[in-house]
Amino acid sequence: xxxxxxxxxxxxxxxxxxxxxxxxxxxxxxxxxxxxxxxxxxxxxxxxxxxxxxxxxxxxxxxxxxxxxxxxxxxxxxxxxxxxxxxxxxxxxxxxxxxxxxxxxxxxxxxxxxxxxxxxxxxxxxxxxxxxxxxxxxxxxxxxxxxxxxxxxxxxxxxxxxxxxxxxxxxxxxxxxxxxxxxxxxxxxxxxxxxxxxxxxxxxxxxxxxxxxxxxxxxxxxxxxxxxxxxxxxxxxxxxxxxxxxxxxxxxxxxxxxxxxxxxxxxxxxxxxxxxxxxxxxxxxxxxxxxxxxxxxxxxxxxxxxxxxxxxxxxxxxxxx
Numbered sequence: 001x002x003x004x005x006x007x008x009x010x011x012x013x014x015x016x017x018x019x020x021x022x023x024x025x026x027x028x029x030x031x032x033x034x035x036x037x038x039x040x041x042x043x044x045x046x047x048x049x050x051x052x053x054x055x056x057x058x059x060x061x062x063x064x065x066x067x068x069x070x071x072x073x074x075x076x077x078x079x080x081x082x083x084x085x086x087x088x089x090x091x092x093x094x095x096x097x098x099x100x101x102x103x104x105x106x107x108x109x110x111x112x113x114x115x116x117x118x119x120x121x122x123x124x125x126x127x128x129x130x131x132x133x134x135x136x137x138x139x140x141x142x143x144x145x146x147x148x149x150x151x152x153x154x155x156x157x158x159x160x161x162x163x164x165x166x167x168x169x170x171x172x173x174x175x176x177x178x179x180x181x182x183x184x185x186x187x188x189x190x191x192x193x194x195x196x197x198x199x200x201x202x203x204x205x206x207x208x209x210x211x212x213x214x215x216x217x218x219x220x221x222x223x224x225x226x227x228x229x230x231x232x233x234x235x236x237x238x239x240x241x242x243x244x245x246x247x248x249x250x251x252x253x254x255x256x257x258x259x260x261x262x263x264x265x266x267x268x269x270x271x272x273x274x275x276x277x278x279x280x281x282x283x284x285x286x287x288x289x290x291x292x293x294x295x296x297x298x299x300x301x302x303x304x305x306x307x308x309x310x311x312x313x314x315x316x317x318x319x320x321x
Contacts, residue, residue, distance in 0.1 A: 003115045003124045004296055007135040007175040015178055019143050021295035022288070028065060029287055039068035042099040042301050047089070048127070049075040049105045054262055054286060055127050055137070059102045062293035068301075071096070086110060090119035098122045100301055108132035123300040131165050136296060137261055138171035140289040142179060144281055145216055147288070148257055153180035158210050160186040160242060161220030161269050164193050164231070168261045169220060173201050186210050188242065190231040207242055211251045218259040219244050219270045235268055245271040249279060257281050 001014070010018070028034045044063040046056055056072070063070045073093075086105075093101060100123045103111040108130030115124040128134040142152065149155055157176055163169045163185050173183050183201035185192065196203060204210050211217060222238065232238045249258065258270075258280045266272045275282060 001300060003111075003126075004135055004300065005112050005115055005124065005126045006133050007138045007171040007178075010135075010175065010178065012178050015139070015142070015175060018139055018292065018295050018299065019146060021299060022139075022143050022291040023147075025294045025298070026288065026291040028294075029291065035065050035067060037067050038298055039063065039066040039301055042068045043071065043097055044068045044100045044102065044297065044301075045071045045073060045093050045096075045098045045122075046102045046127075047073045047093070047104070049103075049110075050128070052104055052127070054289070055104065055134075058286070058289045059125075059127060059293050061290045062297055063100075065290070066294055066297060068099075068297070071098070086114065087117070087119050090114055090117070094120040094122070100125060100297060102127045104128045106130055125296060125300070128167055130167070132167050133171045133174075134167040134261075135171050135175070136289070136293055137168050138175040139296070140285060140292040141168075141172055141218065141259060141261070142175055143292050144259065144285050144288050145181075145257065148281065149215060149255070151180075152176065155181045155215045156184070156213060157181050157216045157218065158184045158186055158207075158214045159218045159220065160207060160244070162191050162222045162231075163187045163196070163220065164191045165223040166220050172218065173199050177201065184210055184214075186242070188232055188238075207244075208248065208251070211248060212253070214252060214256055216257045216259060217244065217252065218261075219264075220261070221263060221265055222269055239268050243269055243271065244274050246273050246277075249274050249277065252279070259285060261285070 046059055048056055060070050060072065101120065102125045103114060104127040109132065110129050111124050111126040114120065126133060126135055145152060159169050159172060176183050177200040185201055185203045186207050189205060192203060258274060260270060260282045264270055264275055266275060274280065
């Protein structure tokens with residue numbers, strides 16, 4: 001692959017290759033020196049037109065752990081505020097010799113436009129475009145599920161909340177159905193997109209009916225910054241109907257996982273005690289995100305470089321002879 005733009009672009013074998021590669025790279029998180037020489041001499045640009053903490057830092061950490069040079073670009077304080085177009089920004093990055101461009105943009109389809117153009121020859125990774133997709137988030141979610149539940153064939157995943165504005169939900173539906181999971185979207189009717197019946201999943205308005213038969217419940221942030229209308233009566237009403245609290249968590253099967261892509265609105269879509277519980281893998285998702293993004297960068301950029309098995313050092317015993 002040249003680019004990673006959509007979770008729907010990955011077939012089952014490609015998705016499993018990313019996850020298996022991430023599994024090998026995940027070992028670095030437990031080592032004193034968390035760095036490989038794999039992408040030495042390559043340049044990765046984080047091109048972010050929207051505010052981000054987790055995704056930008058995760059991509060930066062992933063690139064640096066593979067020894068790539070990293071350039072962070074933020075639209076705030078840049079020539080974009082003076083009216084510079086995406087094309088001119090891309091041409092500038094091409095002139096700087098970028099090998100990969102990680103793009104987050106408020107306009108759906110912007111990374112696809114960049115990848116399809118002749119403005120830049122670098123690989124393009126979609127780090128979130130508007131309300132469209134966020135493929136590496138779906139990959140890290142699947143990676144986290146697989147580490148706890150094994151094969152995802154037949155696993156039941158409930159994605160709950162603001163599906164209408166969620167790029168995470170769209171990417172997860174595409175990827176998880178490719179991996180064989182059964183997905184149910186749970187939301188009020190106003191927060192389900194038009195045409196959702198054509199997605200490869202089922203829908204429900206009743207969270208309490210779905211939870212007892214769920215292996216993974218993924219809570220979505222209510223994106224009030226994208227809402228220009230009243231999609232539900234009040235925050236209190238939304239929390240009462242669709243929030244995950246301790247009583248609802250108790251109805252989950254014992255093995256079930258609680259997930260959230262972050263950032264969380266504690267007390268709204270998820271209570272503090274659930275977010276911090278032993279059932280929650282929200283912090284682990286962040287750790288796994290670095291490994292998954294390392295895998296994506298490695299597979300797109302390594303080319304004829306060294307294999308992972310040649311660059312991940314063997315664990316040496318710390319015992320003195």
